[in-house]
Amino acid sequence: LKIANARVQNALERWAEPLSTWAWMLGERYPAAALQYGWKLLLQNHPHDSICGCSIDEVHVENMSRFARAGQVADDLAERAATAIARRIPRAREGSVRTVFFNTSGHAHRAVVEGFIDLPFGNAEPHRHMDAEALDAPVVLFDREATVTSASMADGPTVPLQILDVADVISWVKSRYETPWALHARRVRFAALVDLPACGYTSLDFEVGGMPAAAPGPVRADGRSLENEWLRVTVADDGTASVVDKRSGKSYARCGELLDVGDVGDEYNYSPPRQDREVTSHDLRGVVVTVEHGGPLRGTLAIRGTLPLPEAASADRTARSGELAPMPVVIRISLDAASARVEWRVELDNHAQDHRLQLVFPSGLADVAEAFSDSAFGVIARPTRREPPAVIRTEVPVTSAPLTSFVASTEDGGAAVYVHGLTEYDVLLGDSARIAVTLLRCVGDLSRDDLATRPHGHAGPGLATPGAQCPGTHSFLLAFEPFETAPLAGELYAGASAVVAAPRMAVADTDGQGLPASGEMLTLVADGPGVVLSALKKADDRDSVVVRVFSVSSTASRVSLSLEGGVQEASALNLLEEKQEPLDSGGAARVDVSGFGLRTVELVPALARPRHVPR
Numbered sequence: 001l002k003i004a005n006a007r008v009q010n011a012l013e014r015w016a017e018p019l020s021t022w023a024w025m026l027g028e029r030y031p032a033a034a035l036q037y038g039w040k041l042l043l044q045n046h047p048h049d050s051i052c053g054c055s056i057d058e059v060h061v062e063n064m065s066r067f068a069r070a071g072q073v074a075d076d077l078a079e080r081a082a083t084a085i086a087r088r089i090p091r092a093r094e095g096s097v098r099t100v101f102f103n104t105s106g107h108a109h110r111a112v113v114e115g116f117i118d119l120p121f122g123n124a125e126p127h128r129h130m131d132a133e134a135l136d137a138p139v140v141l142f143d144r145e146a147t148v149t150s151a152s153m154a155d156g157p158t159v160p161l162q163i164l165d166v167a168d169v170i171s172w173v174k175s176r177y178e179t180p181w182a183l184h185a186r187r188v189r190f191a192a193l194v195d196l197p198a199c200g201y202t203s204l205d206f207e208v209g210g211m212p213a214a215a216p217g218p219v220r221a222d223g224r225s226l227e228n229e230w231l232r233v234t235v236a237d238d239g240t241a242s243v244v245d246k247r248s249g250k251s252y253a254r255c256g257e258l259l260d261v262g263d264v265g266d267e268y269n270y271s272p273p274r275q276d277r278e279v280t281s282h283d284l285r286g287v288v289v290t291v292e293h294g295g296p297l298r299g300t301l302a303i304r305g306t307l308p309l310p311e312a313a314s315a316d317r318t319a320r321s322g323e324l325a326p327m328p329v330v331i332r333i334s335l336d337a338a339s340a341r342v343e344w345r346v347e348l349d350n351h352a353q354d355h356r357l358q359l360v361f362p363s364g365l366a367d368v369a370e371a372f373s374d375s376a377f378g379v380i381a382r383p384t385r386r387e388p389p390a391v392i393r394t395e396v397p398v399t400s401a402p403l404t405s406f407v408a409s410t411e412d413g414g415a416a417v418y419v420h421g422l423t424e425y426d427v428l429l430g431d432s433a434r435i436a437v438t439l440l441r442c443v444g445d446l447s448r449d450d451l452a453t454r455p456h457g458h459a460g461p462g463l464a465t466p467g468a469q470c471p472g473t474h475s476f477l478l479a480f481e482p483f484e485t486a487p488l489a490g491e492l493y494a495g496a497s498a499v500v501a502a503p504r505m506a507v508a509d510t511d512g513q514g515l516p517a518s519g520e521m522l523t524l525v526a527d528g529p530g531v532v533l534s535a536l537k538k539a540d541d542r543d544s545v546v547v548r549v550f551s552v553s554s555t556a557s558r559v560s561l562s563l564e565g566g567v568q569e570a571s572a573l574n575l576l577e578e579k580q581e582p583l584d585s586g587g588a589a590r591v592d593v594s595g596f597g598l599r600t601v602e603l604v605p606a607l608a609r610p611r612h613v614p615r
Helices: 002-025 032-043 057-086 489-500
Strands: 096-103 109-123 147-153 161-173 181-196 200-209 220-222 225-227 231-235 241-245 250-255 257-262 285-294 298-310 324-336 342-350 355-362 370-375 378-383 406-409 415-419 424-428 434-442 472-482 504-507 522-526 531-538 545-551 557-563 567-573 579-583 589-593 598-605
Touching (some): 002 531, 057 096, 231 324, 250 472, 434 472
Antiparallel strands (some): 220 225, 257 355, 285 298, 324 342, 531 545
């Protein structure tokens, strides 16, 4: 539920709305009704018992159906808008393919971007004749063995390139007048190192030809190790990894350790059995490590093994069963060029019951008094120790706490863990402090009245919920970043954004005009630290752009906001998007954001483009 919710919310908030707004600024129709439908579907899943996973199985099956529908809407709108923008950029010269990468965050950064290009080489429907005039974009056929040989900035210098995969596929070409046309194509999946502007886009040209020559680069993969400019990663026999920060020389041991414990609680509360038994990466069986990507821009190690989990709780629920339900696990650890983060992608097939599974990372510190995690419009510091009262009448105090996209120990030599859709962390104290992020809680009841952690009895109806045992396959995305010096809160938001909202791509496949090959659609400049872009959308009832920012710093900032083409007028809004007072514009709006403040601004574009009407 949480991962599906995060995916759809990100798709709407970080992609569908901003890209649709940029396309509207360029003359496209704004899909207000479709966006409203997507948001309403998402919000129908947000009653507290639904989004928290505290209801009967049938409710959560319907939740997943709504997430699927809302996600399809968001992805389709983002793709349509990205394509519309890309088609206003001139296509590449003959023999090349131009791609456009979008970054909707407020952070400009240098990063490895990933995408794919389909190189069609034949008609997959030989009985069918297509009218070229009916296609949305011209089709160019390439040689059967063609691939990408090099990459460059649009009509500019070459950029580092890595081919990740080449496969034969059926590629579908769209037409407004006929059903999609099937073509045989080679799909070339690649990674390239580029500079991404904040709230903007940049174009890459890919030369098509024979096999590319191997090129040296900053990332190396060798057996069980990965290394780039800043980090060195080494995988141990049990699948955990040590990460060495080459800037400080500090080593972070046992990164990505699996930790599984019993859970005889219910959908509301975790409760361990009286005689618990931990299963960790030390118990991982049949560990095999292979190199999937060997550089020069991305190195990936795949770790495969089986975790021997107890099948369920014992019949009296005081311990874990002696019978086993082995859990196949695949962990992919990736390191990119120009990145101080290591990415973990975990895939598993769960058939065990009554347990909690976490992924554990070192905090980098011997002790952590407070952990910092993000919430709505800010960062919250929470204590890692909770002293239980002498008498517990309702619930035992817990040290687990919520997060949205990151949790960090913010001292020199500390570390952060970034997550996508995972919402619970704990700081485990002992010889050193470790950050544990919950992947799964598997229980079989909506509510029970025999929990040691909730002595007052039921929290809801005592109904069986076998679906809450989370059987089947699951995938998780996390990243780990060590810090030489204590990070600012704004830097944590930038790191999280790079993990959960990686740049998206479209192909400039028509002879478009009106846009340069690279540019910013919104320019955001703050004279102080910690200003975060929260929303970018068109106003609901007028032709203007709504921008929302908040500060995660105690320092006030003056923020300057400008649109591609300039700003005609600007106003401060409240959260209902009602005008409050005019703002100084003169081509760019200027607004003061107090420490830990939140501001919403309306920008009227200075350049009014004619609306595009589909044929």
